[in-house]
Amino acid sequence: MFPADFFALSDFGDDLDTGFSDDKDLLKQKRKPYEVEFKVLSPAEIEREQLVQVKEVSAILGLPPESAAILLRYGRWNKEKLIEGYMEHPEDLLEGAGLGTNFEGTAKTEVLDDFTCDICCDEGPGLETYAMRCGHRYCVDCYRQYLMQKIKEEGEAARIQCPGSNCNRIVDSKSLDLLVTDDLKGRYRELLMRTYVDDKDNLRWCPAPNCIYAADCGIKPRDLRRVVPTVRCACKYEFCFGCSLADHQPAPCALVKMWLQKCEDDSETANWISANTKECPKCQSTIEKNGGCNHMTCRKCKHEFCWMCMGLWSEHGTSWYNCNRFEERSGTDARGAQAKSRASLERYLHYYNRYANHEQSAKLDKDLYLKTEKKMTSLQSQSGLSWIEVQFLDTASQALQQCRQTLKWTYAFAFYLARNNLTAIFEDNQKDLEMAVESLSEMFEKPVADLAGLKVDILDKTAYCNKRRVILLSDTAENLKKGIFCYWESMKNLAGAMLMFQIGEWTFNVEW
Amino acid sequence: MSSQKRIAKEFAELSASPPDGISVELADEANIYEWKVCIDGPEGSPYQNGKFLVKLNMPTEYPFKPPTISFKTKIYHPNVTNDDKGSMCLGMLRADEWKPSSKITAVLQFARQLLEEPMPDDAVEGRIAEQYNNDRKRYEEVAREWTRRFAMADHFHNTARVKEVQFN
Numbered sequence: 001m002f003p004a005d006f007f008a009l010s011d012f013g014d015d016l017d018t019g020f021s022d023d024k025d026l027l028k029q030k031r032k033p034y035e036v037e038f039k040v041l042s043p044a045e046i047e048r049e050q051l052v053q054v055k056e057v058s059a060i061l062g063l064p065p066e067s068a069a070i071l072l073r074y075g076r077w078n079k080e081k082l083i084e085g086y087m088e089h090p091e092d093l094l095e096g097a098g099l100g101t102n103f104e105g106t107a108k109t110e111v112l113d114d115f116t117c118d119i120c121c122d123e124g125p126g127l128e129t130y131a132m133r134c135g136h137r138y139c140v141d142c143y144r145q146y147l148m149q150k151i152k153e154e155g156e157a158a159r160i161q162c163p164g165s166n167c168n169r170i171v172d173s174k175s176l177d178l179l180v181t182d183d184l185k186g187r188y189r190e191l192l193m194r195t196y197v198d199d200k201d202n203l204r205w206c207p208a209p210n211c212i213y214a215a216d217c218g219i220k221p222r223d224l225r226r227v228v229p230t231v232r233c234a235c236k237y238e239f240c241f242g243c244s245l246a247d248h249q250p251a252p253c254a255l256v257k258m259w260l261q262k263c264e265d266d267s268e269t270a271n272w273i274s275a276n277t278k279e280c281p282k283c284q285s286t287i288e289k290n291g292g293c294n295h296m297t298c299r300k301c302k303h304e305f306c307w308m309c310m311g312l313w314s315e316h317g318t319s320w321y322n323c324n325r326f327e328e329r330s331g332t333d334a335r336g337a338q339a340k341s342r343a344s345l346e347r348y349l350h351y352y353n354r355y356a357n358h359e360q361s362a363k364l365d366k367d368l369y370l371k372t373e374k375k376m377t378s379l380q381s382q383s384g385l386s387w388i389e390v391q392f393l394d395t396a397s398q399a400l401q402q403c404r405q406t407l408k409w410t411y412a413f414a415f416y417l418a419r420n421n422l423t424a425i426f427e428d429n430q431k432d433l434e435m436a437v438e439s440l441s442e443m444f445e446k447p448v449a450d451l452a453g454l455k456v457d458i459l460d461k462t463a464y465c466n467k468r469r470v471i472l473l474s475d476t477a478e479n480l481k482k483g484i485f486c487y488w489e490s491m492k493n494l495a496g497a498m499l500m501f502q503i504g505e506w507t508f509n510v511e512w
Numbered sequence: 513m514s515s516q517k518r519i520a521k522e523f524a525e526l527s528a529s530p531p532d533g534i535s536v537e538l539a540d541e542a543n544i545y546e547w548k549v550c551i552d553g554p555e556g557s558p559y560q561n562g563k564f565l566v567k568l569n570m571p572t573e574y575p576f577k578p579p580t581i582s583f584k585t586k587i588y589h590p591n592v593t594n595d596d597k598g599s600m601c602l603g604m605l606r607a608d609e610w611k612p613s614s615k616i617t618a619v620l621q622f623a624r625q626l627l628e629e630p631m632p633d634d635a636v637e638g639r640i641a642e643q644y645n646n647d648r649k650r651y652e653e654v655a656r657e658w659t660r661r662f663a664m665a666d667h668f669h670n671t672a673r674v675k676e677v678q679f680n
Contacts, residue, residue, distance in 0.1 A: 119575055119612045121521045138613070146612050149576045154608065165614040295634050 032470060034249055034477035036229040038217035038241065041203070043193060046214060050196055053079060061086055064103060066172040071097050073158045073192075076199045098161065098170035102133045107174045109140055117142055119163065132175055136164030144179050147171065151184055157191030198300060207244045208237035217241045224253045226481050249406060250476035251413040259412040263352065281310050351415035358408035361400075372397040375448055383452040392455055396444055396462045403437045403469050410472070418486040422479060429475055433468040440465050515574045519544050522616050534620050536568075545570045549581075549620060553663065554628040558655035559587070562663030566623065568616065578610035581623060588651075588658040590630045590641035600626070601636045 031037070041049070050069075058068035060083060074097035075082035085093050094101050109130045116123040117139035131137035138146075146163045150156045162169040176188055197203040197214050201221075206213045211233060219229040219241055228249045229241040238247040240256075248256045280287050282303035287296065295313055297304050304313035376390045410430045417423040440461040443454055451458075479485055523544060526536045533552035538544060547568040553559025565584040571577045583598030593599050600623060603609055635641030643651045 119518065120515075121518045136613070142612065145576055149573070156608070161611070163612045165611040165618070167611075 034473040038231045040234045041214050066174045070170050098168045134169040158195045206233040211235045248409045251409040351411045355411040358404045361404045378448050399462045399465045403465050416487050429472040436465045436468050557628045558652040559627050562659035575612040578605045586662040588655040590632050590635040
């Protein structure tokens with residue numbers, strides 16, 4: 001999706017000489033107000049991180065490493081809580097994690113006389129068998145087949161149970177190593193790593209296609225109202241740590257989500273998603289209801305809730321019918337909201353057209369870059385400038401793209417802002433950046449012959465664009481941090497969406 | 513194929529000593545992956561005296577993948593879809609809950625148990641579940657009526673007779 005040379009484009013800025021003295025402090029700051037602290041982890045580093053924790057817990061609790069790993073996964077890698085829980089009720093914890101209290105014996109396959117496998121009904125002699133510490137013994141072929149099905153077809157790794165019915169013992173990595181082929185072991189480790197990153201609140205996979213890195217950032221879901229945590233992966237892709245979407249500064253995640261939903265309201269896909277899916281109230285994963293009953297269990301975080309009212313299933317009991325009433329009420333709400341949105345359609349279109357315009361320009365990024373390259377080559381031959389001397393075009397092209405990306409989101413942001421002084425300042429910043437971008441864009445499209453003469457102007461304008469962008473982002477980030485923006489009519493929804501993030505955080509903190 | 517041996521064994525055991533109110537036969541002698549099961553409506557339930565034809569299909573990956581069951585006889589029940597599929601929502605038959613050592617006999621007994629005690633919380637027919645919770649008497653009346661109309665003729669072998677009974 002993103003060619004390598006595209007990423008190279010955004011690789012600029014910090015060391016640029018702006019040529020302006022005011023706001024120099026802002027530009028010189030090491031970390032700007034809109035930047036967050038993060039680091040990028042490779043798969044090897046993630047694996048090492050897991051291993052260190054497994055070893056630590058294994059040593060503290062005196063459990064075999066493979067069992068400590070299961071325990072850690074069960075406790076979502078919250079070591080302190082886990083150790084505390086273990087000290088208080090070791091049996092309960094071990095049972096809950098699917099470990100049991102017996103740690104005797106080593107994992108090995110055995111050949112038993114007079115054995116019939118309960119799965120395939122094959123019987124000895126010479127049948128190789130395996131059982132975990134729970135003692136449920138099956139032939140190695142069936143065990144292998146079972147594990148293969150779980151890992152390959154169901155993509156399960158951390159929660160593979162003993163094949164015995166009603167036995168909740170988790171298959172540990174030692175048993176797995178003993179039984180399956182090397183390629184399956186690789187897949188198993190990969191899946192475990194995926195669960196690890198999913199389980200840890202401070203880790204998130206880079207969403208770029210085929211990217212293998214994860215970002216490590218301390219921003220909590222509850223912080224997302226006040227921070228827009230853009231991180232830059234080792235693959236150079238810039239994405240939001242809060243929601244995994246492409247960088248959407250300065251607009252906060254909840255607002256971006258609402259905006260995108262609004263924009264896509266007419267498309268079939270969006271209709272389908274809103275009709276058939278909901279977000280897990282705990283971890284916000286999008287869930288499709290594929291038939292069956294209202295009792296939902298989130299595949300990712302195992303949260304149990306009711307499809308109709310999204311309430312906790314445990315509090316639900318047999319009051320199934322309550323959900324019907326809820327549905328009716330929310331139906332009227334929806335109808336009311338529809339009428340409102342028609343009334344504000346005109347307002348929306350104002351912002352949408354501007355947003356879409358910048359998005360369109362952003363989509364032409366690649367063309368622009370290719371054109372730039374051509375221009376640079378022909379400029380070299382026509383004016384006798386060296387390659388280094390025509391780099392200013394490349395820099396200008398990068399600035400244009402990045403500024404348009406920011407501008408695009410300022411329109412989505414402005415759509416939700418209530419009219420007040422703060423918004424006026426925001427829109428002034430927006431206007432300044434937009435004017436700078438448009439005039440740079442105009443220069444950029446001049447005939448090649450004129451470009452050499454415009455070099456100084458283009459350099460100045462590029463620096464000015466970048467400066468305006470930094471000012472806009474810093475200003476907005478600081479105001480967001482202070483929580484002083486006021487939102488417009490959809491504020492009720494927005495507050496709701498923000499609350500969702502918080503709920504996610506709370507439930508995680510109090511669970512297990 | 514290991515699945516054949518296992519299915520054959522389970523079928524033999526079920527045929528030799530069937531659980532209460534359950535009998536099995538093959539839909540087609542040449543194909544052991546498809547069973548015809550007859551479940552007798554449990555006594556004391558509105559399905560009493562009814563005979564319910566249930567189709568049980570085993571995937572070729574059985575027992576590593578779960579079987580599916582569907583009611584061929586129309587039934588008024590919160591956990592059975594009221595359409596031509598008649599599928600039943602059973603937790604143990606979900607791919608992630610199913611264990612290769614789970615047995616068909618347990619599945620069938622559980623299904624019959626469900627006729628005796630519906631689980632409105634896990635309903636597939638919300639309307640019926642609601643009625644079951646709020647107006648048990650009416651639910652039982654309708655379930656009994658449906659049992660009389662659809663599950664009491666010997667339509668296992670002779671569907672024409674169902675029509676006769678209905679016309680009379």
